[in-house]
Amino acid sequence: MSGASYSKLTGRLLYIPALAYLAAFGVFPLLLSIYYSSPSSGLSSYVALFEFPQLPIVIRNTLIFSFGTAGFATLLGLLLAVFADSLPRGSRLASILVYLPFTVPFTASALIWTTIYDPIYGPANYFASMMGLPRLNWLGQPSLQIYSTTIVSIWSSVPLAFLLILAGLRSVSNSVREASRMDGMGLGDYYTNIAIPLSKGSILTAFLLTLILAFGNFDLPYILNSGYSYSMATLPFLVWFEIFYQNLISQGLAAGVLLTAL
Amino acid sequence: MSVFSYLLIRTTLGNPARPGRVRVTRAKSLRGSHNTLSKALMPATYTVSVLSLAFLVFPIYWMLLIAFRPGTLNFVFPPLIYPKVFNPATFIATLRQSEPYVITTLAVSIVVMGFTIIVAAPAAFSVARQNKRWLLLMCIYLYGLPSTSYVFGVYTIIYHIHLLNTWAGLMLTFPLFTVPFAVWTLTNFYSTLPKHYEEASLIDGYTPLKSFYRVVMPLARPGLFATALLSFIFSWHLLLFPLVLSETPYQYNFPPTGSFTVTNFATLFDPQSLGSTVTANVWGQVGSAGIILAIPVMLIAILAQDYLLRGLYPGGSRE
Numbered sequence: 373m374s375g376a377s378y379s380k381l382t383g384r385l386l387y388i389p390a391l392a393y394l395a396a397f398g399v400f401p402l403l404l405s406i407y408y409s410s411p412s413s414g415l416s417s418y419v420a421l422f423e424f425p426q427l428p429i430v431i432r433n434t435l436i437f438s439f440g441t442a443g444f445a446t447l448l449g450l451l452l453a454v455f456a457d458s459l460p461r462g463s464r465l466a467s468i469l470v471y472l473p474f475t476v477p478f479t480a481s482a483l484i485w486t487t488i489y490d491p492i493y494g495p496a497n498y499f500a501s502m503m504g505l506p507r508l509n510w511l512g513q514p515s516l517q518i519y520s521t522t523i524v525s526i527w528s529s530v531p532l533a534f535l536l537i538l539a540g541l542r543s544v545s546n547s548v549r550e551a552s553r554m555d556g557m558g559l560g561d562y563y564t565n566i567a568i569p570l571s572k573g574s575i576l577t578a579f580l581l582t583l584i585l586a587f588g589n590f591d592l593p594y595i596l597n598s599g600y601s602y603s604m605a606t607l608p609f610l611v612w613f614e615i616f617y618q619n620l621i622s623q624g625l626a627a628g629v630l631l632t633a634l
Numbered sequence: 635m636s637v638f639s640y641l642l643i644r645t646t647l648g649n650p651a652r653p654g655r656v657r658v659t660r661a662k663s664l665r666g667s668h669n670t671l672s673k674a675l676m677p678a679t680y681t682v683s684v685l686s687l688a689f690l691v692f693p694i695y696w697m698l699l700i701a702f703r704p705g706t707l708n709f710v711f712p713p714l715i716y717p718k719v720f721n722p723a724t725f726i727a728t729l730r731q732s733e734p735y736v737i738t739t740l741a742v743s744i745v746v747m748g749f750t751i752i753v754a755a756p757a758a759f760s761v762a763r764q765n766k767r768w769l770l771l772m773c774i775y776l777y778g779l780p781s782t783s784y785v786f787g788v789y790t791i792i793y794h795i796h797l798l799n800t801w802a803g804l805m806l807t808f809p810l811f812t813v814p815f816a817v818w819t820l821t822n823f824y825s826t827l828p829k830h831y832e833e834a835s836l837i838d839g840y841t842p843l844k845s846f847y848r849v850v851m852p853l854a855r856p857g858l859f860a861t862a863l864l865s866f867i868f869s870w871h872l873l874l875f876p877l878v879l880s881e882t883p884y885q886y887n888f889p890p891t892g893s894f895t896v897t898n899f900a901t902l903f904d905p906q907s908l909g910s911t912v913t914a915n916v917w918g919q920v921g922s923a924g925i926i927l928a929i930p931v932m933l934i935a936i937l938a939q940d941y942l943l944r945g946l947y948p949g950g951s952r953e
Contacts, residue, residue, distance in 0.1 A: 383760070383842040387769055390757030390813060397810050398776050401787025408786065448686050455683035458676070468936060469687055472694050475931040477871040479897040480924035484697045486905055487708075487917050495696065495713045511906065530690060564672040573645055580642040587638075588780025591873045591897075598906035608782040615786055616878060625786055632783040634636065 402632070409625035417622035421630065424623070426602040433518045434587065434606040440522040441529050442583035448526070449533025449578055454563050456534075457541045467538070474531035482595035485524045486511065511596060517604035521596050525586055532585075533578040540574025541567050588631075607631045639778045643771060697928075701725050701921030705914035724918035725925070732926050734884035734892070735899035742804045742895065743869040749805070750812040750865040751858055757813075758820030759846050763832070770821055773814035781811070781874050789878050799881040801890040807875050812865035819864070823857030824850070863938055867931050873897040896927050 409417055421427065456466045473481065488496050489510035497507045510520040544567050552562045568575070590608040597604045600613060611631060614624030696715075700708055704721045707714055761770045788807050797803035831853065835845040851858070876895040883899075885892040900923040901907075905916050 383764055385843055386756035386764070386846060387760035387766055390753045390817060391769065393753055393809065394772065394776060394813060397788065397791070397807060398784065398814075399772075401791060402779070402784040404787035404790055405784050408790075448682070451679045451682045452686055454675070454679050458679070464939075466687070468939070469691055471935065472932070473690050475867075475935045476694065476697075476924060476928040477873070477897060477900075477931075479871075479873050479900045480697075480927040481693065483900055483904060483920045484693050484924050487700060487920055488693060488696060490905075493709050493711060493713055495692075495715055498713050498715070527690065527693065530686065558672070558676075560672040560675040564675050576645050577642065580638050580645065583638055584642060584778040588778070588782070590780070590782050594873070595901065595904065596906075598904055608780050611782040612785070612874070612878075621786070628783045628786065631780050 405625050406629050406632070409622055409629050417626040418629075420623050421626040426605070429602055430605050430607060430610050433604060436518050437522050437525060437589075437593065437606050438583055438587040440519075441525040441586035442579050444526045445529035445533040445582045446537075446575065446579040448530045449537050450568075450575060452530070452534050453537040453541055454568075456538055457567070458559050458563070467534075470534050471531035473527055474535075476528075478528060478589070478591035479595055481528055482524060482592050485527075486596065489520060511604075514601065514603035517597070517601070521593055521604055524596065525589065525592050528592070529582045529586060533582050536574050536578040536581065537571065540571030543574075544570050587634075607634075639775060642778065643774050646774070647767075647770070694928075697921045697924045699921070700917045701925050703918070705916075705918050708917040709914065724915055725922040728919050728922035729926060732896065732899050732923070734886070735894055735896050736926070738801060738804075738884045738890070738893050739870060739895040739897075741890070742801055742808060742893070743866050745805045746808045746812055746869040747862050747866045749809050750816050751862050753809070754813050754816035754861070755820060755851065755854070755858060756843075756846055758817045759824055759850060761817065761821045762824035763829075764842070770817065773817040776810070777814040777818060785874060785878055788875070792879055798879055799891055799893055801884075801893050803879050804876060804893050804895070807879065808869045808872060809865075811872065812868050815868065816861045816865055819861055820854075820857055823854060823861075827853055860938070863934050867934060870927075870931060871897070873901075896923075899923060900927055 452466075452470050456463045456470065459466060476484070488494050491497060491507065491509045491512065494510075496510055501507060508516060511517055548566060548570075549562070552566055557565075588608055589606075590612060593604065593606045593609045594612065597609060600617070605613065607627060608631060611624050611628045614620040614627060616624075618624075699715070699717060702720055702722055702725060703714075703717070704719055705724065707718060757766075757769060760766045788810070792798055792803045792807065797806065827850070832845045832849050835849045836842070840848065872895070876893065876898050880893040880895070880898060882892040883894045884890060900920075903916055903919040903923055905920065908916060
């Protein structure tokens with residue numbers, strides 16, 4: 373074997389294990405799920421899915437949940453990142469406090485928020501009444517459920533957006549920062565005109581990443597929706613519910629394909 | 635979401651704008667810079683930030699509070715939001731109860747962490763140096779893909795190889811979340827490493843493989859460490875796969891069967907699904923289970939903060 377082709381072969385050895393694994397346990401199951409979504413009866417599962425009266429509600433919920441999460445997480449993440457970046461000292465402590473929710477798994481945060489949302493003894497209503505809001509049944513009232521779920525999701529997603537945006541703000545070089553200070557720019561001017569425009573990329577990344585992750589989030593809507601009601605179901609929940617709970621496998625798989633394709 | 639996945643790939647892979655050019659454009663617009671937006675920015679930032687910090691920290695505080703107080707104090711009106719009595723009894727009982735779940739999750743997460751690094755580190759190197767962009771695209775796509783869209787396929791495979799409710803079943807499938815992520819972050823990490831050493835080693839007649847293990851891996855240790863920790867955190871957090879693939883807690887046998895993880899453990903205490911069987915202790919159990927789930931990750935996150943911040947940034951900054 374010649375030296376060049378030997379080196380090419382060993383070069384391939386670098387990525388073949390990863391490729392083989394991802395093909396076998398990622399791409400193959402995906403194709404399998406798509407294949408089984410249309411059994412011998414053709415496209416009937418898709419017809420059933422699109423005739424399913426709750427589908428528009430589920431899609432609406434999914435959009436509220438994912439865009440609400442991404443929008444608010446990015447906005448709060450940006451403000452907190454500017455805050456942490458502008459602090460002369462203590463920005464390390466601020467960062468630790470901001471990313472604390474990131475360390476709590478979705479499962480645990482959903483359960484903790486269940487107690488916070490408790491209509492009688494939960495602190496959510498306590499704080500709401502201090503601000504003059506009426507007492508709410510956060511997880512019980514159908515028109516409110518998806519928004520309560522989205523608040524938990526925002527809570528969990530702010531840290532990720534914060535970390536991404538802070539890294540962007542930090543990558544503005546010190547010479548630019550010092551030059552702006554020498555020119556007599558205030559902090560507000562520095563951030564609106566220099567630092568934020570320069571870290572546009574990381575802000576966009578934060579938005580897109582939180583959006584995509586929220587869109588596929590199963591854990592939060594699953595735990596908070598322990599009554600399995602459609603009024604707070606999102607698409608990933610619907611897929612699991614139909615396949616593993618109701619045994620409507622091909623219809624659930626069709627919903628999965630819809631989820632993949634959207 | 636395909637559109638947004640595509641946009642994400644574009645933003646993370648796109649070449650960052652040259653700083654020189656940006657600076658010139660900015661300099662021009664500075665003349666009219668003292669607008670209301672920049673005046674309002676800092677006061678708004680400080681106000682919103684303080685409120686957001688309270689919003690972010692309160693549930694964590696609440697978790698500690700309800701875990702360590704007697705159950706009777708949870709059901710008073712108005713709710714007690716400051717510590718009054720310290721009582722670790724519920725926490726200790728919950729911790730004891732969690733043992734088989736913690737053992738499973740630890741074992742699975744450690745194996746997943748090792749597997750992820752062994753598989754993803756060379757692949758990411760291949761993306762960064764041999765220009766295998768399609769592999770990176772595949773990884774970002776799989777990372778963004780909702781896991782529910784392939785979970786049935788995964789279940790079918792694990793069912794047919796008779797690994798349902800085993801540790802091995804989880805160890806085989808969890809890397810599906812960690813490998814794509816690891817390839818992505820490590821690619822970014824490698825592209826910040828200087829090329830001189832490996833180029834020298836290639837000229838000296840090393841094969842790419844040898845140069846990777848002898849030269850690059852040691853240089854990349856901080857990035858590998860961060861990615862390994864994050865892989866551990868990811869598998870510690872997973873719920874959907876153990877929900878679908880596991881049926882019982884660990885049965886203290888070998889080869890290990892019974893593969894409920896800590897996330898399955900926490901769902902045992904869902905006050906909503908317990909409904910009428912809910913006891914005065916259940917909030918304490920919820921808080922305790924939350925702490926058991928969060929503690930390892932919190933410790934890692936606080937102790938290894940600097941490593942993680944480096945590893946956590948997928949795409950973008952090259953400085």
